[in-house]
Amino acid sequence: MAEDLVLDTAIRDWVLIPLSVVMVLIGILRYFVSKLMRSFQVPDPKIVKEGQVIVRARNLRAAANFIPPKSFRSRRVYFSNEENGLLFVPKGQAQNAQAQMFSDPNMAMDMMKKNLSMIIPQTLTFAWVNFFFSGFVAAKIPFPLTQRFRSMLQNGIDLSTVDVSYVSSRSWYFLNLFGLRGLFSLILGEENATDDTQRMMQMSGFGFDPSKSLGAEKDGLDIVQHEWALPKFEHRAEAVLKKLVS
Amino acid sequence: MAGHSDSSSSEKKSSEAMNDLPIFSAENMQNNMKVIYYSRTFMSIIGGVIAGILGFTSLMGFVFYFLVMAITSFGLIAKAKFSVHSYFDSWNRIILDGFMGGLMSFVLFWTFAYDIVHIF
Numbered sequence: 001m002a003e004d005l006v007l008d009t010a011i012r013d014w015v016l017i018p019l020s021v022v023m024v025l026i027g028i029l030r031y032f033v034s035k036l037m038r039s040f041q042v043p044d045p046k047i048v049k050e051g052q053v054i055v056r057a058r059n060l061r062a063a064a065n066f067i068p069p070k071s072f073r074s075r076r077v078y079f080s081n082e083e084n085g086l087l088f089v090p091k092g093q094a095q096n097a098q099a100q101m102f103s104d105p106n107m108a109m110d111m112m113k114k115n116l117s118m119i120i121p122q123t124l125t126f127a128w129v130n131f132f133f134s135g136f137v138a139a140k141i142p143f144p145l146t147q148r149f150r151s152m153l154q155n156g157i158d159l160s161t162v163d164v165s166y167v168s169s170r171s172w173y174f175l176n177l178f179g180l181r182g183l184f185s186l187i188l189g190e191e192n193a194t195d196d197t198q199r200m201m202q203m204s205g206f207g208f209d210p211s212k213s214l215g216a217e218k219d220g221l222d223i224v225q226h227e228w229a230l231p232k233f234e235h236r237a238e239a240v241l242k243k244l245v246s
Numbered sequence: 247m248a249g250h251s252d253s254s255s256s257e258k259k260s261s262e263a264m265n266d267l268p269i270f271s272a273e274n275m276q277n278n279m280k281v282i283y284y285s286r287t288f289m290s291i292i293g294g295v296i297a298g299i300l301g302f303t304s305l306m307g308f309v310f311y312f313l314v315m316a317i318t319s320f321g322l323i324a325k326a327k328f329s330v331h332s333y334f335d336s337w338n339r340i341i342l343d344g345f346m347g348g349l350m351s352f353v354l355f356w357t358f359a360y361d362i363v364h365i366f
Contacts, residue, residue, distance in 0.1 A: 012362060020358070141353075142297075142360045143304035179354025182287040182347055 015138050015169055019129065023176045026121050027184050034117050053079075057217040065229040072226050080218045126173065133169035140165050141175075278333055282322060282343055289318045290348035291355050298359020311352050315345060 057079055064072055134155075144165055145153070153171040293314035297307050319341050326333045326340070334340050 016358070016361065139357060139361045141357050142302065142307055175354050175357060178350040180351075182291065182351035186284060186287055186291075 011136070011138060015133055016172065019133070019169065019172060020176055020180075023125065023173075023180055024183070026125060027180060028188065030117060030121055031184075031188050034114065037113060037117065054217050057221055061217075061221055061224055064224050065227055067228075068230075069226050069228055076221055076224075080221055122177070126170075129169055129173045136168070137166045138169035138172050139167055141167055141171075275335070279343065282340060283347075285322060286315070286318055286343075286345075286348045287351060289314055290352040294352040294355030295359045297352075297356045298361075299363050301360065301364055302356075303360075307356055311349065314352075315348065 060072075060075055060079070067075075142165075153167040155168060155170060290311070293311060297310045302310055322340055
């Protein structure tokens, strides 16, 4: 090590540990608050019906090879029949459903609430860290980085000769932000969505699914080549029995 | 590690090994994925603390991380009784999944332990 700075134990006691503890507690708080604030949305029966039809069509596609060809074909016609097939949606109607998703005030409010509950604690904590814990070296990261990271990691410290490994508390905050995700998933049960991007992807996928995926399922179903697996099973059973008998 | 074996014991068979056309029970697959994720996160946290206490720096630390991940993979494969295909749909899942997520936790706890033990 070029220079081995010795840092005050007070920094450890009053900066590193409290910051981590605060972030863990805020994460737990956010989890419970989001649980409480989740407004129960009455599911629209039409949407649910469409969803179930999609699930049925998907099951048919996945297990197509286990039923005789004729029954597969009759099921397929039931789904993709032009007149009253369940999956056939005329173009105009499909567009409507999407527009409705957008203008539905409830869903928009829900998404806004979730986004806010994610952003506000982060912003507040960041401001708090900046105000109280700036201007000194907070920690040393155990691996060396290039000089370009200096401005990003050391922005409170105005000496340019200090090793880039000595970082300010802002970078400790970011390190905590990313690293505690794993810890949260362990102590809070399944995915508690402290990761904004994952959450937003989930949310946006849900709203538009019914209208587009009906067409997609219908196409998928039309494409399936039916290849009945029974002959293969008979061969397999024969092989197994032969092995047992001999 | 009681937590580790607890979650691993709920790995379920997710495919019929007898068919020529493998079918995967989605729910069981998801459960197995979760088990892998939890195991990796836990091991990377513990690994980070160990690396920090032992004073590994830079390259040694990352090598240690790969080592810990390899041990986790091996443990998972051993728990699946070496027949990976009846629990997961591809080799990549059990070996590479959760790698990057674990890295961030590892670095955090590594920095933490290293600082507490060596600098302060």
